[in-house]
Amino acid sequence: xxxxxxxxxxxIGGIVPAVVEAQQASPAGSAKSDAATTQSSPAAQPAGSPxxxxxxxxxxxxxxxxGKPLPPEIQRKLEEQxxxxxxxxxxxxxAQQQRGTGNDIxxxxxxxxxxxxxxxxxxxxxxPLDIRALGADNIGALLDILGPQLASARGREDGGPVVxxxxxxxxxxxxxxRIPAEAIERMEVFPxxxxxxxxxxxxxxxxNVVTLERFRSRIGQLGLLAPTEGGRESGTGKxxxxxxxxxxxxxxxxTYTRAASLLESERDLRQFVGTPELGQFxxxxxxxxxxxxxxxxxxxLPGDIAATLxxxxxxxxxxxxxxxxxxxxxxxxxxxxxxxxxxTLGGPSGPWLWTVTASHDRSTSNTRxxxxxxxAGREPxxxxxxxxxxxLLLNGPIVQLPAxxxxxxxxxxxxxxxxxxxxxxxxxxxxxxxxxxxGAAQLDLDLPIFHRGDKHGAVLGTLSANVNLALEQLSDxxxxxxxxxxxxxxxxxxxxxxxxxxxxQTAPTLEQLGAPLLVTxxxxxxxxxxxxxxxxTRIFGGNAALRAEDRHLVKLGVTLxxxxxxxxxxxxxxxxxxxxxxxxxxxxxxPQIEDAFPGRFTRRGxxxxxxxxxxxxxxxxxxxxxxRWGVNFVRPLGPVPPGLQNGNVRxxxxxxxxxxxxxxxxxxxxxxxxxxxxxxxxxxxRLFLSVYHNWYFEDSILPRAGVARLDLLDxxxxxxxxxxxRHEVEFQAGAFKRGLGARMTVNWQSGTxxxxxxxxxxxxxxxxxxxxxxxxxxxxxxxxxxxxxPKWLKGARATLGITNLFNTRPSVRDQAGNTPLSYQPAYLxxxxxxxxxxxxxxx
Numbered sequence: 001x002x003x004x005x006x007x008x009x010x011x012i013g014g015i016v017p018a019v020v021e022a023q024q025a026s027p028a029g030s031a032k033s034d035a036a037t038t039q040s041s042p043a044a045q046p047a048g049s050p051x052x053x054x055x056x057x058x059x060x061x062x063x064x065x066x067g068k069p070l071p072p073e074i075q076r077k078l079e080e081q082x083x084x085x086x087x088x089x090x091x092x093x094x095a096q097q098q099r100g101t102g103n104d105i106x107x108x109x110x111x112x113x114x115x116x117x118x119x120x121x122x123x124x125x126x127x128p129l130d131i132r133a134l135g136a137d138n139i140g141a142l143l144d145i146l147g148p149q150l151a152s153a154r155g156r157e158d159g160g161p162v163v164x165x166x167x168x169x170x171x172x173x174x175x176x177x178r179i180p181a182e183a184i185e186r187m188e189v190f191p192x193x194x195x196x197x198x199x200x201x202x203x204x205x206x207x208n209v210v211t212l213e214r215f216r217s218r219i220g221q222l223g224l225l226a227p228t229e230g231g232r233e234s235g236t237g238k239x240x241x242x243x244x245x246x247x248x249x250x251x252x253x254x255t256y257t258r259a260a261s262l263l264e265s266e267r268d269l270r271q272f273v274g275t276p277e278l279g280q281f282x283x284x285x286x287x288x289x290x291x292x293x294x295x296x297x298x299x300x301l302p303g304d305i306a307a308t309l310x311x312x313x314x315x316x317x318x319x320x321x322x323x324x325x326x327x328x329x330x331x332x333x334x335x336x337x338x339x340x341x342x343x344t345l346g347g348p349s350g351p352w353l354w355t356v357t358a359s360h361d362r363s364t365s366n367t368r369x370x371x372x373x374x375x376a377g378r379e380p381x382x383x384x385x386x387x388x389x390x391x392l393l394l395n396g397p398i399v400q401l402p403a404x405x406x407x408x409x410x411x412x413x414x415x416x417x418x419x420x421x422x423x424x425x426x427x428x429x430x431x432x433x434x435x436x437x438x439g440a441a442q443l444d445l446d447l448p449i450f451h452r453g454d455k456h457g458a459v460l461g462t463l464s465a466n467v468n469l470a471l472e473q474l475s476d477x478x479x480x481x482x483x484x485x486x487x488x489x490x491x492x493x494x495x496x497x498x499x500x501x502x503x504x505q506t507a508p509t510l511e512q513l514g515a516p517l518l519v520t521x522x523x524x525x526x527x528x529x530x531x532x533x534x535x536x537t538r539i540f541g542g543n544a545a546l547r548a549e550d551r552h553l554v555k556l557g558v559t560l561x562x563x564x565x566x567x568x569x570x571x572x573x574x575x576x577x578x579x580x581x582x583x584x585x586x587x588x589x590x591p592q593i594e595d596a597f598p599g600r601f602t603r604r605g606x607x608x609x610x611x612x613x614x615x616x617x618x619x620x621x622x623x624x625x626x627x628r629w630g631v632n633f634v635r636p637l638g639p640v641p642p643g644l645q646n647g648n649v650r651x652x653x654x655x656x657x658x659x660x661x662x663x664x665x666x667x668x669x670x671x672x673x674x675x676x677x678x679x680x681x682x683x684x685x686r687l688f689l690s691v692y693h694n695w696y697f698e699d700s701i702l703p704r705a706g707v708a709r710l711d712l713l714d715x716x717x718x719x720x721x722x723x724x725x726r727h728e729v730e731f732q733a734g735a736f737k738r739g740l741g742a743r744m745t746v747n748w749q750s751g752t753x754x755x756x757x758x759x760x761x762x763x764x765x766x767x768x769x770x771x772x773x774x775x776x777x778x779x780x781x782x783x784x785x786x787x788x789x790p791k792w793l794k795g796a797r798a799t800l801g802i803t804n805l806f807n808t809r810p811s812v813r814d815q816a817g818n819t820p821l822s823y824q825p826a827y828l829x830x831x832x833x834x835x836x837x838x839x840x841x842x843x
Contacts, residue, residue: 112210113166113210113213114166114167114185114186114208114210114211115167116164116167116188116190116194116197116206116208117167117194117197117198117353117395117409118194118197118395118407118446119404119464120190120191120193120194120197120488121190121490121496122188122189122190122208123189123190123191123205123496123559123569123571124149124188124189124569124632125186125187125188125189126186126187126188127186128184128185128186129683129684129686130634130686130688131181131184131187132181132182132684132736133684133685133686133688133734133735133736133741134146134181134688134734134736134741134743135736135741135743135775135777135797135799136181137180137181137221137838137840138177138178138179138180138181138240139163139176139177139178139179139181139184139209140173140177140178141181142181142187143160143161143163143173143177143207145732145743146189147730148630148690148692148730148732149189149630149632149690149692150189150205150207151205151628151692152192152203152204152205153555153573153575153626153628153694154192154202154203154502154553154555154573154575154577160173160204161189161204161205161206161207162195162198162200162204162205162206162207163176163206163207163209164198164206164207164208164209165208165209165211166208166209166210166211167208167210168306168344168346168355169198169199169344169346169355169357169393170308170344171308171310171340171342171343171344171357171358171359172340172342172359174294174312174340175296175308175310175312175342176209178240178242178251178253178294179209179211179242179251180217180219180240180242180842182215182217182842183211183212183215183217183242183244184209184210184211184212185210185211185212186210187207187208187209187210188207188208188210189205189206189207190205190206190207190208191205191206191498191557192204192205192206192500192555193466193486193488193498193500194206196409196442196444196466196468196484197395197409197444197446198393198409198411199391199393199409199411199413199442201470201482201502201504202468202484202500202502203502203504203553211244211249212244213244213245213246214244214245214246215242215243215244216242216243216244217240217241217242217842217843218239218240218241218842218843219238219239219240219241219242219840219841219842219843220238220239220840220841220843221236221237221238221239221240221838221839221840221841222235222236222237222238222838222839223235223236223237223238223836223837223838223839224236224836224837224838225834225835225836226834226835226836227262227831227832227833227834227835228807228832228833228834228835229266229267229807229832229833230266231260231261231262231263231266231267232259232260232261232262232285232830232831233259233260234257234258234259234260235257235258236255236256236257237255237256237257238253238254238255239253239254240252240253240254241253246300247298247299247300247306248298248299248300249296249297249298249299249308250296250297250298251294251295251296251297252294252295253292253293253294253295254291254292254293254294255290255291255292256289256290256291256292257288257289257290257291258288258289258290259285259287259288260287261283261285261286261287261319261320261321262283262284262285262830262831263279263280263282263283263284263321264278264279264280264282264283264284264826265279265280266279266284267279267284267826267830268826269824269826269827270821270824271821272533272535272821278323278324281321281323281324281329281330282321282322282323282522283320283321283322284826284827284830285830285831286318286319286320286332286334287318287319287320288316288317288318288319289316289317290314290315290316290317291314291315292312292313292314292315293312293313293314294310294311294312294313295310295311295312296308296309296310296311297309297310301345303347304347304348305345305346305347306344306345306346306347307343307344307345308343308344308345309342309343310340310341310342310343311339311340311341311342312338312339312340313337313338313339313340314337314338314339315335315336315337315338316334316335316336316337317333317334317335317336318333318334319331319332319333319334320332320334322369322370322520322521322522323521323522323535328370329370330369330370330521330522331369331370332367332368332369332370332520333367333368334365334366334367334368335364335365335366335367336363336364336365336366337363337364338361338362338363339361339362339363340359340360340361340362341359341360342357342358342359342360343357343358343359344356344357344358350396351396351397352394352395352396352397353394353395353396354392354393354394354395355392355393356390356391356392356393357390357391357393358389358390358391359387359388359389359390360386360387360388361385361386361387361388362384362385362386362387363384363385363386364382364383364384364385365381365382365383365384365516366380366381366382367380367381367382367516367518368380368381369381369518369519369520377425379423379424379425379428379519380422380423380424380425381421381422381423381424381516381517381518382421382422382423382516383419383420383421383422383511383515383516384418384419384420384421385417385418385419385510385511386417386418386419387415387416387417387418388415388416388417389413389414389415389416390413390414390415391411391412391413391414391440392411392412392413393409393410393411394408394409394410394411395407395408395409396408401447401448403448403449403450403451403462403463403464404448404451404464405448406445406446406447406448407445407446408443408444408445408446409442409443409444409446410441410442410443410444411440411441411442411443411444411470412440412441412442413438413439413440413441414437414438414439414440415436415437415438415439415440416435416436416437416438417435417436417437417438417510418433418434418435418436418510419433419434419435419510419511419513419514419515420432420433421433421514421515421516421541421542422516423516423517423518423541424517430516430517432514432516432542432544433514434476434510434513434514434542434544435475435476435510436474436475436476436477436510437474437475438472438473438474438475439472439473440470440471440472440473441470441471442468442469442470442471442482443468443469443470444466444467444468445466445467445468446464446465446466447464447465447466447467448462448463448464449463449464449465450462450463452490452492460491461489461490461491461492461495462488462489462490463487463488463489463490464487464488465485465486465487465488466484466485466486466487466488466500467484467485468482468483468484468485469481469482469483470482470483470504472505472507474507476507476513477507477508477548480505480506480507480548481504481505482502482503482504482505483502483503483504484500484501484502484503484504485500485501486498486499486500486501487499487500493561494560494561494562494564495558495559495560495561496558496559496560497556497557497558497559498555498556498557498558499555499556499557500554500555500557501553501554501555502551502552502553502555503550503551503552503553504550504551505548505549505550505551506548506549506551506583507548508543508546508547508548508583508616511542512542512543512546512583512616513542513543513544513546514542514544515540515541515542516541516542517539517540517541518539518540518541519537519538519539519540520537520538520539520540521535521537522535522536522537523535523536523537523538523612524821524822524827525538525589525609525612525822526588526589526820526821526822526823527589527609528589528590528591528754528756528762528764529589529590529591529594529609530607530608530609531756531762531814532608533820533821533822534608534609534610536609536610536611536612537610537611537612538611538612538614539611539612539613539614539615540614540615541615542615542616543615543616543617546583546616546617546618547581547618548581549579549580549581549582549583549618550579550580550581551577551578551579551580552577552578552579552580553575553576553577553578554575554576554577555573555574555575556573556574557571557572557573557574558571558572558573559571566635567632567633567634567635568631568632568633569631569632569633570629570630570631571629571630571631571632572627572628572629573627573628573629574625574626574627575624575625575626575628576624576625576626577623577624577625578621578622578623579621579622579623580620580621581618581619581620581621582618582619582621582622582701583616583617583618584616584617584618584619584718585614585616585719586600586612586613586614586615586616586617587717587718587719588717588718588719588720589601589609589612590716590717590754590756591756591762592703592707592708592710592716593703593718595707596703596704596707597617597703597704599613600612600613600614601613619701619702619703619704620702620703620704620705621701621702622700622701622702623698623699623700623701624696624698624699624700625696625697625698625699626694626695626696626697626699627694627695627697628692628693628694628695629692629693629695630690630691630692630693631689631690631691632688632689632690633688633689633690634686634687634688634689635686635687636682636683636685636686636687637682637685637686637687637735637737638679638682638685639679639682640679640680640682640683681738682737684736684737684738685735685736685737685738686734686735686736686737687734687735688732688733688734688735689732689733690730690731690732690733691729691730691731691732692729692730693727693728693729693730694727694728694729695726695727696713696724696725696726696727698713699711699712699713699723699724700712700713700716701716701718711723712724713726713752714755715753715754715755715763716754716755717752717754720822720823720827720828721766721810721828722752722753722754722764722766722812723752723753723754724752725749725750725751725752725766725768726750726752727748727749727750728747728748728749728750729746729747729748729749730745730746730747731745731746731747731748732744732745732746738782738783739778739779739780739781739782739783740776740777740778740779740782740783741776741777741778742774742775742776742777743774743775743776744772744773744774744775745772745773746770746771746772746773747770747771747773748768748769748770748771749768749769749770750768751765751766751767751768752766753765753766754766762814762815763814763815764812764813764814764820764823765812765813765814766810766811766812767810767811767812767813769808769809769810769811770808771804771808772804772805772806772808773801773802773803773804773805774801774802774805775799775800775801775802776799776800776801777797777798777799777800778797778798779796779797780793780796780797780798781793781794781795781796795841795842795843796839796840796841796842797839797840797841798837798838798839798840799836799837799838799839799840800835800836800837801835801836801837801838802833802834802835802836803831803833803834803835803836804829804831804832804833804834805833806833807832807833809825809826809828809829809832810825810828810829811825812828
C-alpha cells in the first residue's frame with residue numbers, strides 16, 4: 001500500500017458563493033478495517049503505467065468516496081495541476097513513492113479523529129452540511145432540535161444524552177453547550193450501551209461531537225420573545241469567542257436574559273365568585289433576570305496529555321406574586337447562584353487510554369416569602385449545595401481473541417457532598433445539614449464472539465457480548481449495586497440488534513433529602529374528593545425518610561438501514577421496566593392518593609381542604625412497558641457531483657477564508673453555470689424528515705402496600721396533566737438551500753383522563769391535542785449578494801420562530817362539559833403562541 005496522500009482539494013461552486021472542501025474516504029479495498037474513516041482528499045488513481053512527472057504521463061483519475069470519478073471538468077483541471085506541479089497534489093517526494101502494487105496510487109485510512117472507544121456503531125451521523133441545514137446556533141440548540149433522536153426509552157424522563165467531545169469525557173454538558181454549530185465536523189448518536197465504556201449507566205444515549213481541527217469565531221446574538229396574547233416579553237443577549245487549533249481550545253461566553261412576569265389577569269382567568277381582582281395579584285410566571293459567564297481553556301501537556309479547565313457562574317433573580325391580603329400583595333423573591341469549576345486530563349498509556357475528571361459545584365438559594373397571615377415581615381428559606389468529585393476512567397484491550405480484543409473499561413470515583421438548609425424564624429425556624437461521602441467502582445467487559453471478517457462471522461455477522469458491574473458505598477445510604485449484561489448482533493451493515501438487561505439502585509439526592517421547608521400560600525387546587533376548587537397552603541422541601549430506588553429493565557432494540565447509500569434509518573426499541581420504591585414528587589390530590597397518604601392532607605372541620613404536604617416520597621413500585629419506533633430520512637435537494645455524495649463537506653464564506661483554514665490545500669473551480677456547478681450547489685442543500693412514536697402498553701404505580709394500584713393509562717394520575725397518554729408522536733420536517741431554511745415540528749398526544757371514586761361524575765377528561773412549531777432562518781450574505789455581499793452581512797443569520805403556531809392548549813372537561821377553575825387552559829399552558837426573532841452575527 002502506498003503512503004497516504006494528505007493534500008486537500010477544494011471545489012468552488014460557480015453559482016454558490018462558497019468554497020467546498022471535500023475530504024473523501026479511500027477507494028474500496030484500500031483499507032481493511034471497518035473502523036477506518038475519511039481523513040484524506042479524493043483518491044488519485046492512475047489508469048495507466050507511467051508515473052506522473054515522466055515524459056509520457058498516464059491519465060490520472062480522481063475518485064470520490066463512492067469510487068466514482070469526479071465531474072469531467074473538475075477532473076481536467078486537477079490533471080492540469082498535477083502535470084504542472086505534482087507535489088501540490090501528491091505532497092513532497094517523488095510520485096514513485098506514492099505508488100502501490102499494480103501502479104496504483106492509494107489513499108490509506110486510519111481511525112477517525114475524535115472516534116469513540118470501542119466498535120459500537122452509531123445510530124445516526126450528522127455531517128457539517130446536515131448540521132448547517134438545521135439552523136442551530138450551538139451544541140445546546142442542536143440538542144433541543146434533535147431531542148427526539150437523542151431520547152432514550154430506557155432512561156429517566158428528565159435525563160438527556162451523555163455528551164462527549166472528540167471522543168472524550170467532559171465534566172458537564174455546559175462545558176461544550178456554547179460551541180457554535182459551525183465548529184462541528186460531525187456528530188454521532190450512539191445507543192445507551194456505549195455509556196458504559198465511559199463510566200456512566202446505560203440509561204442515556206451518547207452524543208459524540210467532533211470539532212474541526214482549526215476554527216475561530218467571535219459571535220454576537222440578540223433575541224426577542226413574546227407571546228401573541230401579551231405579557232412575559234423577554235430578551236436575550238449573548239457574546240461568544242472560540243478558538244480551536246488542534247488540541248488547543250479557548251472559549252469565552254456571556255449571556256444576559258430578562259423576562260417580564262405574566263399575571264393571571266393577562267390571561268383573563270376566571271377567579272372565585274366575588275373576587276375578580278385576584279388575577280392582578282397572582283403570577284402565572286415570575287419576572288426574572290439571569291446572567292451567565294463561562295470560560296474553557298484546553299491544551300496539550302508534556303507526555304501527550306490533553307488537559308481542559310472550565311469554569312461557569314450563573315446568577316438568577318425572580319419575583320412572583322402569590323395573592324393578596326386585603327390590598328397588600330404577597331410577594332416571593334428568590335436569588336440563586338451556581339458556580340462550577342472542572343478539569344479533565346487524559347492520555348494514552350501503552351494500548352490503554354486514561355481519563356481523570358474532577359469538578360467542584362456550588363449552588364446557593366435564598367427565598368423570601370411574605371407572611372400569609374397578615375403579619376409584617378418575610379419567611380426566609382436558604383440552602384447551600386456543594387459537591388466535589390474526582391474520577392478515573394481506564395479503557396483498553398485485555399487479550400486478543402479471534403473475533404477481536406476482549407476490552408475493558410474500569411471506572412472509579414470519589415465524591416463529597418454537603419447540603420445546608422435553613423428556614424423560618426423564631427418558633428418556626430428549622431435547620432438541617434445532610435452530607436454524603438461516596439465511593440464508586442464500575443467494570444465493563446466487551447467480549448467479541450464473531451466478526452464479519454472471520455470464518456464464522458461471514459455467515460452470522462458480528463456478534464459481541466457485554467457485562468457490567470458497579471458498586472457504590474454511600475455514607476448515608478449504605479451499599480448500592482448495579483448489574484447488567486447484553487448482546488449486540490449485526491448480521492450485516494444494514495441491521496443492528498441490541499438486547500440488554502439492567503438492574504441498578506439509585507439513592508435520593510441530598511436536595512431531595514434536605515431541601516429547606518418552603519411554605520407557599522394560595523396554591524389553586526382541584527379537590528377531586530369534594531369536586532371543588534380551593535386555594536390551599538402547599539409545603540415543599542426535603543424528606544429525610546426517602547429510600548433508594550431499585551430499577552429492573554429489559555430492552556430489545558433494532559436499527560435498520562434498508563436502502564444502500566441512502567440516509568434512511570428505522571429504529572425500534574421495546575423496553576419493560578419495574579422500579580421498586582421509586583422516588584417521586586408528591587402527586588396531585590385524588591381519592592386514591594388521599595387514601596394512600598392521609599397524613600399528607602389537612603382539612604378543616606367542614607371537610608374543606610386547607611393544606612397539602614407536597615414533599616417527595618417513595619411509592620411502593622412502578623411498572624412500565626413501552627414501544628418506541630422512529631424513522632429518519634435525509635437527502636440533498638437535487639443531484640450532487642459524482643464522488644461527493646458521501647463527502648465530508650465544509651462550507652466557507654470565501655476562498656480566502658478557506659485558504660486560511662487549509663493553507664496547504666489545492667483549489668479548483670467548476671465553470672460558472674455548468675451542470676457541475678449546479679450540482680455542487682446542491683451539496684449544501686438538505687431535506688430532512690423524522691418521526692417518532694411512543695406507544696405505552698403499561699404504566700402503573702402502587703402508591704403503597706395494601707391500597708389499589710393506579711393504572712395511569714386508565715384513569716389514574718399523579719400530576720395535573722392527567723394520566724399517561726397512551727400515544728405520543730413527534731414529527732419533524734425541514735429543508736435548506738442557498739442560505740434559506742425552514743423547520744417544522746409537530747408534537748401530538750392522545751387523550752387521557754382522571755377517574756374519581758364511585759360515580760363517573762368525578763371524572764376529568766383530557767382531550768388529545770397537537771402543538772405545531774415553525775422556524776424560518778436565512779443566512780443573509782448568501783441571500784443578499786453572496787461573495788459580493790457587504791462585509792457587515794457576512795456571517796449574519798436572522799431567525800424567525802413561532803412556537804405553538806395554532807395556539808392549542810390542553811382541554812379538560814368534567815362529565816357536564818365544564819372546565820374546573822384550576823384546569824383552565826392558561827393554567828396548563830400560560831404562554832400559548834409565542835413569536836421569537838433572533839439576529840446572530842459571526843465576526
